[in-house]
Amino acid sequence: MTILVGYLPTPEGEAAVDAGLREGALRRERVIIVNSPRRGAVVDEHKIDDAASAALLERARAAGVDAEVRQPLHDDDLFQTFEDLVEETGAGLIVIGLRHRSLVGKFILGSEAQRILMEARVPVLSVKAAR
Template identity: 55%
Template sequence: MSIVVGFVPTPAGEAALAAGIAEAQLRKQELVIVNSARQGALVDKSVAPEDVLAQAAERASEAGVRARVIQPPYQHDLADEFLDIAREVDASLIVIGLRHRTQVGKFILGSHAQQILMQADRPVLAVKAGGGNCP
């Protein structure tokens, strides 16, 4: 079993990573750090540079957690593909970061986090940046 973290290079992504590392320590499980980009996209602000992903894996290693980074491209729906990964690695927990969005923004753009929360077939830990909910 493993802990799966959806990581993007944002404060919410950093909070998710910190919480994922803490959970992996507690459960003595591998940490799978997922950072994905839409297939064929030339620019995607959610894609973390290699050095940032290496630092994320190093943070886990320094905490005594075995970690691996995967960057699968997604074609259709990010939430569905993320949940497929959680099933493939037999995740005991999914960790995602949340950011504040207006009601109009949620209505127009949808929310990957909301989809993951509603559709996951395993526990989901949702954390906010600066919320004091992770080390």
């Protein structure tokens, strides 16, 4: 089985990678770190480069976990990107980092994380960044 880890270069993303690698080591499962840039975005501050990708893979290696980094493009439906990856890889767990948002922020912006939490067909482990 495989573990999918949603990753952005943020404290919450780092917490998700840490948790995903711990789960991968405990379960002896492969980890796919997913950094999904928005299709058509000229600039995406959350897209990682080759050096950042290599650093993530080094962290996985140090943890004794077989891992890869994928950067599938997504439109307005990041949830569907994860569902497609679950189908393709046979993943049995999704790990995502959460951050605190106000009620107004959730209403105006929606919540991709909330949709993944509520609608994913596999269990979702949500983590928060250390204070």
